[in-house]
Amino acid sequence: MTRAPGDPLVRSAAALVAEADARVPSLSVEEVAARLDDPAYLVVDIRDPREVERDGTLPGAYRAPRGMLEFWVDPESPYYKPALDDGRTLVLYCGSAWRSALAAATLHDIGRTDVTHLAGGFSAWAAAGQPVTPLAPKP
DSSP states (O other): OOOOTTSOOSSOHHHHHHHHHHHSOEEOHHHHHHHTTOTTEEEEEOSOHHHHHHHOBOTTOEEOOGGGHHHHHOTTSTTOOGGGSSSOEEEEEOSSSHHHHHHHHHHHHTTOOSEEEETTHHHHHHHTTOOOBOOOOOO
């Protein structure tokens, strides 16, 4: 079966996000703010580096681009990052919680059920007036 350009997909991106949200718990802005300094949690910024450069990041967030996340959490991957697998619960976030919902669901699928994400993403965080750390300018 061939799909013509512009025809609807079998499952939309919005449907995938809704399915992920139904499977993976999210935390509110207030809940994430309360966990920023909690040693049991690691807040992970999965946005594109250009977004981080433009908008800043949550204070203390670990930066892990969405395209590398599964490889960075997998101990069998040559790209494994132990900082993402040290026993802390991962709290992912992106711009508006679509990518983070999908990423959290994927990590659940590969066995990392200690993952959640920020409801509303960075947009909700900034709109709530929460602190944002600007990225240091490149030399």
